[in-house]
Amino acid sequence: MPDLGHELTFGLFLPNPASQAATVVRLAQVAEQQGLDLVGVQDHPYNADLLDTWTLLSHLAAATSTIRLFPGVACLPLRPPAVLARSVASLDLLTGGRVELGLGAGYLLDAIGRMGGPWLTRGEAVDALADAIEVIRAIWTADEPITLGGHYPIESVAPGPAPAHPVGIWVGAYQPRMLSLTARLADGWLPSQAYASPDQTRDLNARMDEMAVDAGRRPADIVRIYNVNGRFGSAAGGFLDGPPAQWASQLTDLVLEQGFSSFLLAPGGDIVSSIECFAQEVAPDVRERVAAARRGGPAEPEPMARAAVTVAAPEGDDGIERDGSWGDAGGLPVQDRPRPPVLDPPAPSGPSHPDNFRNLVAIHDHLRAELEQIGQAVGQVAEGELTPAAARTLISRMTVRQNHWTLGSFCASYCRIVTIHHAVEDAHMFPGVRAAAPQVGAVVDRLEAEHLVIAGVLERFDRALVDLVREDGSSGPTDDGITEIGSLAEHLGEILRSHLAYEEDSLAVALTMMPAPV
Template structure:
């Protein structure tokens, strides 16, 4: 698959554990100081051992200066898209344009249902996600009414509007979801643990084919990648591997799961510059 030519971005995934609430803010400040581009936290509203993602992102945005923040990924079954759209736009305005949005169709349905949320079938989850994208964009743009089976807009005024052109990235895996990304999304955000590198070509092919059928260029869709942690081996070898993912599979944003400031600094100051250097020399 091709290099889609996007600018390279590097960031972290932080786990906001209830038992140590100061850790996530300390690591966020380290990521900002180290010069990383992106900072994300998982969104599991049914887990009492994790702090609420949007509360964490709001505090993190207030305590940093340049890093962009987003949920990895927002849990749609428990976050109505109209409210989510206004929350994201509000944080983007408050942070000076430093908020992004990644959406997920949902998982862990027993936990979601136990908290009063829906228990969607795969088909219902797909339909709800499709409708949610329309709802969010209609409130940001503004756009037309949405009359879906799960989500509707029938006259509510749009706004607030984000401070910058907000993209919607989808954390989705199945063929139907990948085709949805090609038709409508701005980015694809899989995890290496779910989609290892050898499965990227087939998934990218589905996205690209759907994009072309929708009259879009595949290059419009950013490919992001969640990394599980620092691999064994030296940083030089790791940088070569990441550069290869960019040049061969079009991955242009890497999110590393970290639990220490040392890991943040290693990724930001040793790995990221080397990946940029390797990609620039090949391009």
């Protein structure tokens, strides 16, 4: 099955042990801070070792602000559908549209019965799920009292409240009857790698597509969400066992060949590092590969031109220009930039750590690539191919828009991946550079000042996008608004490219003098 063209999303399949409640909440916040889109939580109410899923989702909704939340999947026999419908709609309203609904027929039927739920056969559980979906949709959409029969009979029940957005109903399914139900009634299919390998999902996807067509639907009417797990390492192994680039390649294949568009990581080992690596290395790489393939280009990226960068002291007065011109940084004239002092690189036998600089350039290259994407988005808005709202959503998810610009390199050298979290970065990278090379203090002061300037440009850029969104009615945004957006995008590109190049040239040697990773 080819790519279905859905927007790509990435998330966390959140462990929920009751013994580590505070950690569970913190992991969800880490996922949001790292830019992930979704958090899913398993639902096994009969398991006393786990936090109750709906209570946890409600708490996470208050502890986060942007990430979407869903039960993956709700144990329907222990959650009456009419009540569940109102719970989902209420939380969706409270969060401004951040809730989806994963549904399951119930896995451990004996445990469900002992917990006070109905004693059902497998076949009855499937039929009950179909009835429940009807009840839930009626509660959300009906405009008069509802009376339905089946496994969950309701009589003259008032509908509502309606959720804040069209909540997706995603079904976990593997067997033929459940696949048929998903193809007929669901908005999404939510399998797990633990129960269906990529080879198995290939067949299951094909079968479900045939069933969807037979039911009068399109395969693209069903979003494909995959719970995945694996191991990050330097050596390539099997599926999702190896470096981030291998993960990106394999997940890209699932998008282009099987139609998956969402991937939720069930992290193992060092959970925080796994989340960070998945969010900051794998997800952007998959997005870039898929975007290239959708444009008709190769899905595999070209090798990075800076892979073989050599660490050396800057030479000459002008430094090395990288992908942009030297220009004033938003009112801070370039001629006022302190020149970096001449530093002696560490001796071969000393504490030289060139990865610090390589990681700095790597994150900068990612930011430069995002500038190109911003330029393309602005061009698409001008041509009417992209709405201002969609452009703002796209740009808000970018690293460059989250005010993280350059500081991620420090944690990359210490944690193997680029952890972009401002509190950690501000507390460590620049202080680490100052401690290792006090001579560059004036340069660091200037870089910090330029960060504030860049933040101001980004805020003006965002306000202009908001104004365009407000104007984007039937007649579309005004030419003046589009012109302003284009000018701000160009200005942002000039000062940020200049800033990145200045930082690379000024800190090249100082970064190698920092302590070794711990």
